Amino acid sequence: MAGLTGRMSTVVKAKVSKLLDRAEDPAETLDYSYQKQVEQLQNVKKGIADVVTAKKRLQMQESSLQQSVVKLDTQARQAVSGGQEDLARAALERKNVAQTELQSLDTQVAELEDQQQKLTDSEQKLRAKIEAFRTKKEVIKAQYSAAEAQVRISEAATGVGEQMADVGLAMQRAVDKTENMRARADAVQELEAAGTFDDLTALGPGEDDIDRQLKQLSSQPAVDDELAKMKSEIGAGDAASAGQISPPSQPPSEGQQT
Amino acid sequence: MIVRISGEDQYELADADAARLNELESAVVAVVESGSEDGFADAYAAMLDFVRTQGTPVPEDELESSDHILPPADITFAEAAADFTGEGLIPD
Numbered sequence: 254m255a256g257l258t259g260r261m262s263t264v265v266k267a268k269v270s271k272l273l274d275r276a277e278d279p280a281e282t283l284d285y286s287y288q289k290q291v292e293q294l295q296n297v298k299k300g301i302a303d304v305v306t307a308k309k310r311l312q313m314q315e316s317s318l319q320q321s322v323v324k325l326d327t328q329a330r331q332a333v334s335g336g337q338e339d340l341a342r343a344a345l346e347r348k349n350v351a352q353t354e355l356q357s358l359d360t361q362v363a364e365l366e367d368q369q370q371k372l373t374d375s376e377q378k379l380r381a382k383i384e385a386f387r388t389k390k391e392v393i394k395a396q397y398s399a400a401e402a403q404v405r406i407s408e409a410a411t412g413v414g415e416q417m418a419d420v421g422l423a424m425q426r427a428v429d430k431t432e433n434m435r436a437r438a439d440a441v442q443e444l445e446a447a448g449t450f451d452d453l454t455a456l457g458p459g460e461d462d463i464d465r466q467l468k469q470l471s472s473q474p475a476v477d478d479e480l481a482k483m484k485s486e487i488g489a490g491d492a493a494s495a496g497q498i499s500p501p502s503q504p505p506s507e508g509q510q511t
Numbered sequence: 512m513i514v515r516i517s518g519e520d521q522y523e524l525a526d527a528d529a530a531r532l533n534e535l536e537s538a539v540v541a542v543v544e545s546g547s548e549d550g551f552a553d554a555y556a557a558m559l560d561f562v563r564t565q566g567t568p569v570p571e572d573e574l575e576s577s578d579h580i581l582p583p584a585d586i587t588f589a590e591a592a593a594d595f596t597g598e599g600l601i602p603d
Contacts, residue, residue: 265517265580265594367585371518378520378571385572412574415515423518423583 286410287390290383293417297376300424301369307431308365314442315358318351321450325351329480333487338480345479349471351450361434368427375420382416385409513575514562518583521575522566535561539591548588555591559584 325348332341389409393402512529515521524532535558542551559581569575582594 265582266577375518381571382574385574388572389574408576409574411576415576415580419515419517419580426583 284390286406287383287387290386290413290417293420294376294379294383297372297379297420297424300427301372301376304365304369304372304427304431307434308362308369311358311362311365311434314445315355315362318355318358318445318450321351321445322348322355325450330483330487333480333483341483342476342480345476345483346471347450349476349479353470353472364430364434368430372420372423372427375423379413379416379420382413386413512578513569514566515577515580516559516562516584517580518585521569521573521577522562523569524562524566528561528565532558532561543588543591546592551588551591555586556584 325344329341329344329348332338332344386409390406393405393409397405512524512526513521514524514532535554539551539554539558542549542554562581582591586594
């Protein structure tokens with residue numbers, strides 16, 4: 254055969270053939286073969302639906318984390334105004350972790366969108382091949398002797414089978430990626446489930462498990478910077494707009510209004 | 512010859528293109544075997560671009576099997592390394 258002798262094509266072709274062997278049985282009748290193709294198409298649709306579900310779950314998590322970021326920022330400002338630096342730092346650590354997770358979720362959602370698009374394209378191609386097979390099998394049944402029809406339909410079925418196998422590989426990759434994302438998000442999800450991003454008043458004395466994990470997950474330099482910035486802003490008289498519940502520890506020295 | 516880019520399309524290429532395609536593929540495999548990711552994306556994109564530009568897409572109602580099947584365009588270096596070196600060959 255003219256063409257590649259390299260390993261890459263051989264490896265991928267072997268993968269596809271392996272799926273193909275499972276997909277095609279020479280003993281199957283034409284109509285059964287077609288019926289099976291249509292079933293495969295349903296599986297692809299289900300695979301796409303699974304990716305969409307995973308994406309929606311991540312989007313819901315994003316929107317809840319976004320609310321947490323706003324809330325924690327407010328709490329940190331209130332704590333700074335009230336002179337409670339430890340509390341402010343704790344809030345900012347949580348905010349930092351939530352923001353980092355938000356960025357990661359953005360990337361993951363984009364990746365799933367990409368997977369969804371690719372699977373949708375694949376599904377359309379597979380549908381076209383199956384439709385071509387349906388037409389072809391009727392033509393072959395009408396025009397050829399049984400023996401000849403067998404050969405021709407087997408060629409056509411292999412063509413469809415390759416497309417199915419290719420979609421199968423794409424679905425497998427999508428599933429792998431989704432599972433990989435789930436594993437990465439687990440640590441933060443546990444923190445979220447424990448109410449870490451919600452209830453600062455639940456902070457007990459000393460270091461508990463959650464605080465240790467937060468320290469590991471958050472970027473301390475970023476937290477330091479933000480705390481310093483917040484202190485200077487609030488010290489400069491911005492306290493009234495930052496947090497209206499707790500009064501500033503010192504009256505603003507100048508009447509700046511924002 | 513018909514070359515499929517996995518997750519994309521089938522392309523019909525002249526048999527005469529096989530030699531150049533072989534070179535491009537060897538370059539990719541060489542990068543993977545070097546164990547360093549440097550140059551992998553470029554080498555891989557060069558090979559797929561060659562197929563896309565030299566080849567003609569096979570009409571979607573044609574039921575032809577491919578002579579060669581290449582991995583998807585978004586294959587990562589890690590995936591390629593698992594596929595083309597060591598025990599990555601279709602473990603069974």
